[in-house]
Amino acid sequence: MDAIVIRGARVHNLKNISVDIPHNRLTVVTGVSGSGKSSLVFDTVYAEGQRRYVQSLSAYARQFLERLSKPDVDWIDGLAPPIAIRQKTFARNPRSTVATATELYDYLRLLYARAGETYCPGCGQRVQRDTVDQVAAKMLAQPEGSRWYVLFPLGAAKDSHALRDQLFELRRKGFYRLFQQGRIYELTRPETLLEVDFAQPVYVLLDRIAISADLHQRLVDNTETCYREAGEVVFLEASGEQLFRFSEKFACKQCGIEFLEPEPQLFSFNSPFGACPRCHGFGDIVDYSPDRVIPDPYRSLDEGAIDPWTKPNYRHFYRYYKRLWGRRVRTDVPYIELSEEERQLVWEAVRESFEEIGRKKYKVHVRVFLSRYRGYSTCPECGGSRLRREALWVKVGGKNLAEVMRMSIGQAYEFFEQLELPPHQAAIAELPLTEIRQRLKFLYEVGLDYITLDRLTGTLSGGEAQRIQLATCLGSRLVGTCYILDEPSIGLHSRDTERLLNILRELRDLGNTVLVVEHDADII
């Protein structure tokens, strides 16, 4: 069957139409309005395709779907599974963004989990766990013949009794030497241990090595032993000059803080694990809104810049705080000219006064009064990124996920095209990175380069929403499907029409049937 064969279609105003629509081609259905283009394409081809798809499902699955009635047509055959791309069909999920609707976000999460580098917020250093092989490689790179102690720290004991048990246990395991401040103490000669200051860091001496090319296995064994005993290994040059400390913990070596290892969940604002705890992943919170409390920032405080304090019941707050501030807040210059410190004092006072007023919340007019000054504002904890802090410490190519989400599609396209990952990361991150690049390319090609990734889909125009769906379909690379579009050129600049046509041709060349209802002469 190389065509969709329709015989005797009479849906709505169709007058017994018979037509063949070829497969794997781009077909435009056109005509004056009211001629029945949509009746043929949507109400006949799409409706029947859907109905047959639903019928092919099990009785169990069918009970969850609405019953579709058979369109008024004598005979129709050669249908492919239809996908309709209408303008404005996004579900009204308030959290849905361009990135989530296109599945870009899923691949970004995967990319950040696999190739993300965590940076310590305290000192800015890269947080890493040192693998045994990395440790061995680092030590083999030291000058040939240089001599090193291999040590691991002895954990602090809570009292002398516990310490005795600890030392006994070490001997039982076959460790015989302690190390402190360049001196070695034999566990077999307890009298020497009296000189050890157990209040200071003490190490267990595992081995003494001289760097040579054939040392790899011994370094690996030493490191594994130290990791097993203490989770870290210390190499101290015998001359005392250099010290290397490696840890199997995912921690900042400078600050000693342990970090969460990146995993896809950490970057999901829809999951309780990844969502910002303050705004629960919405990016904004209901709070007193600066715009409402101070509607005209060009007024001075004396002129009544703080709206709630101009009401007869609450004027006393202004008199009280003005006296309290003294010279710390200038009340005779426009609010907008106040310094950061002055504004902070003002806001503390405003909050205090609201709390005071709120004590009478049982009175309806008080609740109404307070609600007048509340509004949505950007969550101060996550800065609107919706993610918990820990997720924002992870970077790819020097940018965290929130910074990427604020990029426009054009900027993100360039960023990921130019992104070069170190070889070991490139291998494990190849799949998500390829998907991200491809999806951004499609979005770019449908002329949406100016839209930011965090744009809420609810705020897109119908044409933009349709093109985003198109790009997503291209990204999913389905074949043998019948794509049905309703006037896709609406809202497009003429230069973008050519781009759109390229996409439709690309969909067709993948092995799909594309059916377009259109007036636009360029498309036709």
Ligand SMILES: [Zn+2]
């Ligand atoms: Zn640090």
Ligand SMILES: [Zn+2]
């Ligand atoms: Zn937040």
